[in-house]
Amino acid sequence: MTNNAIAIVIIGIFMLIPLSMGAIASKKSLPTTEDFFVQGRGMGSIAVFFTVAATWWSSFAFLGSNAFFYTRGPVYWTAIAWNILFGILYFVVGKRVWYFGKKNNYITPSDFFNDHYGSKFLTDLIAVIMLLFTVPYLQIQLTGGAYLLEVASGGIIPWRVGGLIFYAVIIVYVWAGGLRAVALTDVFYGVLLFFGMIFAGFYVAGKVGGVEVLFQTLVRTAPENLTLPGPMGNAGPMLWVSMFIITPLGAFMGPQLWTRMYAVKSSRLFNLMPFLLGFAAIAYVGSMLVGMTGVILEPGLERADTILPVMLFKYAPFVLASVITACGAAAAMSTANSQIHSMSAVYTVDIHQKYVNTNMDQKSLVWVGRWAILIFAALAYFMSIFIPGLLVNIGLIALSGTAQVIVPTAGALFWKRSTAAGAIAGLLVSNALLAAYTFIPMFTPPFGMHSGLLTLIVNIIVFVVVSSMTKPRDQALMERIDSLKKVYDASY
Numbered sequence: 001m002t003n004n005a006i007a008i009v010i011i012g013i014f015m016l017i018p019l020s021m022g023a024i025a026s027k028k029s030l031p032t033t034e035d036f037f038v039q040g041r042g043m044g045s046i047a048v049f050f051t052v053a054a055t056w057w058s059s060f061a062f063l064g065s066n067a068f069f070y071t072r073g074p075v076y077w078t079a080i081a082w083n084i085l086f087g088i089l090y091f092v093v094g095k096r097v098w099y100f101g102k103k104n105n106y107i108t109p110s111d112f113f114n115d116h117y118g119s120k121f122l123t124d125l126i127a128v129i130m131l132l133f134t135v136p137y138l139q140i141q142l143t144g145g146a147y148l149l150e151v152a153s154g155g156i157i158p159w160r161v162g163g164l165i166f167y168a169v170i171i172v173y174v175w176a177g178g179l180r181a182v183a184l185t186d187v188f189y190g191v192l193l194f195f196g197m198i199f200a201g202f203y204v205a206g207k208v209g210g211v212e213v214l215f216q217t218l219v220r221t222a223p224e225n226l227t228l229p230g231p232m233g234n235a236g237p238m239l240w241v242s243m244f245i246i247t248p249l250g251a252f253m254g255p256q257l258w259t260r261m262y263a264v265k266s267s268r269l270f271n272l273m274p275f276l277l278g279f280a281a282i283a284y285v286g287s288m289l290v291g292m293t294g295v296i297l298e299p300g301l302e303r304a305d306t307i308l309p310v311m312l313f314k315y316a317p318f319v320l321a322s323v324i325t326a327c328g329a330a331a332a333m334s335t336a337n338s339q340i341h342s343m344s345a346v347y348t349v350d351i352h353q354k355y356v357n358t359n360m361d362q363k364s365l366v367w368v369g370r371w372a373i374l375i376f377a378a379l380a381y382f383m384s385i386f387i388p389g390l391l392v393n394i395g396l397i398a399l400s401g402t403a404q405v406i407v408p409t410a411g412a413l414f415w416k417r418s419t420a421a422g423a424i425a426g427l428l429v430s431n432a433l434l435a436a437y438t439f440i441p442m443f444t445p446p447f448g449m450h451s452g453l454l455t456l457i458v459n460i461i462v463f464v465v466v467s468s469m470t471k472p473r474d475q476a477l478m479e480r481i482d483s484l485k486k487v488y489d490a491s492y
Contacts, residue, residue: 007152007313007322014192014326015169018185018333022173025181031363036178037107037345043183043263050190051183052273053280054334055256056086057193062328063144065284067304069291073230077288078244083281086248087274093252093406094261095270096413099488101262109258109405110350116412118477119420125427126405127350130255131343131376133401137254138339138380140398142166144305145332146384151309152325163384166329167377170337175370179263182337189334194283196327200308201286204293207315214293222295242450243396249406250399250452255342256335267492336377344372397438400452404430407459411467416478422467430459 034040043051061079068076097112106112109130110123117123142163149162157165173181205214218226229236251257264270294307297315301307308328312321348369353360360368407426411418436443437451445454472478 003154003318006318007325008149008157010319010322011149011152011326011329014329015165015333017188018173018181018337019169021184021188022176022181025173025177025184029177029180031366033107033345033349033362033365033369034105035180036366036369037341037349038259038263039179039183041102041263042265043179043260044265045269047183047187048260048264048269049273049276051186051334051338052090052257052260053277054186054190054193055260055338056251056277057190057197057280057283057334061284061287062193062197062332063147063305063308064140065287066290066294066308069288070294070301070307071230071304072232072235073225073228074288075228075230075235075240075243076284076291078240079247079284079287080278080281082244082248083284084274084278085244086252087277089248089252090261090273090277091270093409093413094257094273095267095492096488097258097261097409098264098267098270099492100484103484106262108346108349109253109255110346112258113408113412113423116477116481117408117418117420117423118474119424122408122420122424123350125424126408127346129401129405129427129431130346133250133398134254134256134339134343135376135380135398136383137398137402138336138343138376139383141332141336141339142377142380143384145329145336147303147306148309148325148328148332151306151313152322160385163381166332166336167381170333170340171373171377174337174341174373178366178369179259179341182341183263185337186334192327193334194280196324197283197286199286200312200324200327201289203316203320204297204311205289208293208296211289214289214296217296218292225292225295238447238449238453242453246396246400246403246450246452246456249456250401250403253402253405253409254339254399255346256338259338259342259345336380340373340377340380343376344369347372347376396450396452397434400434400450400455401431403452403456404434404459407456407463411463415467417467417472418463419467419470419473421470422463422465425466426459426463429462430455433458 029035030040065076065079100106100112100115104111104115108127110126113126114123145166146159146162149157149165150159173185205211208214208217222231224231228240290308290311294301294311298307298311301310309325312324348365352368353365404427408418408423411423434451434455437445445451
């Protein structure tokens with residue numbers, strides 16, 4: 001058996017594992033939207049941590065981080081800070097969202113906003129934003145997994161075919177077991193990701209003499225890779241701050257994380273998340289070592305997102321390279337499965353049930369969700385073919401869109417004077433501005449700021465101003481929310 005065949009077999013085994021887990025999950029599933037989309041709100045602490053961490057670590061983290069260190073220097077070190085911020089958000093905001101979701105049986109993000117603002121237009125707008133900006137983030141998962149298959153197979157499996165393989169495997173097990181299948185596979189993938197990222201970094205650094213020699217060499221030959229604004233001159237402090245804020249906010253507000261907040265059985269895990277996710281940031285040391293070693297060993301690589309598998313298959317034993325590459329496949333799958341699943345929930349509950357067929361029974365709605373899984377995965381696959389780009393760049397655009405949702409979320413939880421009109425105005429203005437920055441080349445943010453951060457600031461200003469000038473939320477609605485908040489404060 002050739003080396004390429006061995007690599008394909010190893011990756012294939014890792015991809016077959018979720019299929020078996022999907023079969024196990026399907027035996028425990030009930031034909032209801034609550035079970036299929038939020039696992040009956042009974043997910044245990046271990047499963048929650050790993051499914052959150054594995055969903056948080058995507059191709060953006062496993063492949064894109066290496067590429068960012070390789071092409072733009074140390075700016076990606078902001079990942080350690082944003083992991084901590086993500087954990088704090090999960091504790092401060094996520095715990096409250098979980099509580100309201102448990103009390104009111106929420107399934108999608110729109111359920112939360114409908115309950116807190118009482119605006120049909122706002123809930124529909126949230127659903128559109130969730131779908132619109134999650135599809136490109138799903139795109140980078142399929143693209144990342146496809147790159148890995150192409151490199152591992154020595155080009156025998158072109159990345160377009162690799163994307164189809166990923167697409168098929170994810171659909172099968174998510175279709176079969178819903179969130180329960182996703183959570184089971186994420187426990188397995190989470191362990192692989194953490195150790196795979198760290199081990200890969202220290203292994204490839206050993207090929208230039210170890211970590212100390214690596215940095216001594218970079219100081220002599222490529223010092224621009226060790227300081228901001230990096231070798232390209234455009235990765236300075238403002239990009240560091242922008243990524244620190246936008247990445248955790250955008251990921252946290254994605255529909256896949258709302259689903260995980262609703263699904264938690266106990267509140268205790270929320271208290272541990274800042275520590276657990278902060279500790280998990282150690283894994284980025286591996287990404288840094290891969291990217292920096294690549295500057296020395298593989299300068300000028302045309303497709304930067306493939307730097308990790310290229311170096312592994314060139315400098316590591318083939319079986320080891322294949323196993324670590326399978327960890328990369330895990331990164332792609334663990335986020336893609338969550339995104340496809342959560343988007344199907346948004347479509348099924350917020351669009352199909354409301355506007356297509358209002359009289360469907362629970363079993364029929366679950367089938368709608370399954371077909372939605374197929375459609376969204378296909379859309380992401382075609383985008384990966386016709387709208388390519390550096391994984392981190394695509395990811396930042398997608399996260400910038402979902403990050404805007406934190407403004408009305410925080411307003412609903414912490415500011416009584418917030419209004420639906422303010423939330424709608426802030427979201428419309430900020431996303432229109434984000435679209436302009438994304439699609440109009442000569443339209444660029446000032447001061448080296450990322451468009452996501454600037455539009456978030458604009459969103460906050462518009463939200464506060466318009467809310468202050470418009471009619472407060474309904475008194476009965478506010479009284480109901482306040483009564484629940486008092487119970488939350490007393491209990492948690």
